[in-house]
Amino acid sequence: MKTRYLPEAPQRAEIDAMPGAVMLEFGANWCGHCMAAQAPLQQAYAGHDKVSHYKVEDGPGRPLGRSFRVKLWPTMIFLRDGQEVARLVRPLNADDISAAFAQIDS
Template identity: 25%
Template sequence: MATVDLTLDTFEDIVTKEGIVLVDFWAEWCGPCKRFGPIFDQSSENHPDVVHAKVDTEANQDLAGQFGITAIPTLMAFRDGIMVYNRAGAMAGPDLQSLVTAVEGLDMDEVRKQVAEHSASEHAEG
């Protein structure tokens, strides 16, 4: 499956769907981004069931700002609309494969429980 380009208008529709969505925040001028790009593209071919999306931070500065992107490439993983991974830095192919496997193996009932507990504790403090 080819990668999908995301914008502010399409981001929410894509990442809130059921399943796994990997989002690569990148820019044309970024050397590490250019090295990571083919690895990300290969992962999209290896995992057609996983949406591989890209955000050009130059063309989508509002979206990059909304997520506090200060270093690129930054990779985020969403599962069933919940962000479960967020880290800056390029990855090697085996590391990206391990990430996909880890996200596939998540107990989403447990993740939702942790998100609810974290949200409740934030409201109690605030």
């Protein structure tokens, strides 16, 4: 599991073309809500090693977050073959995150 939000985000076209299971996590390294979500995310991510995890730094002028209409952090978007299947905003429960992983990881 990635531990830091990276300022270099893939392009939307790259995300849309990715095969299989992908989880986008939008937020910022300094965000308290984002930090609070890390323990349940780590717990839920265990066993889902096949899911590509992109931890994307978000904010003004960041086109990838805007293209997904991200408004609050963290926002986790679960994709299967480039299509959004589930979205969680400010999740604090590992069970909710696990349920979203189950929808994309097969």
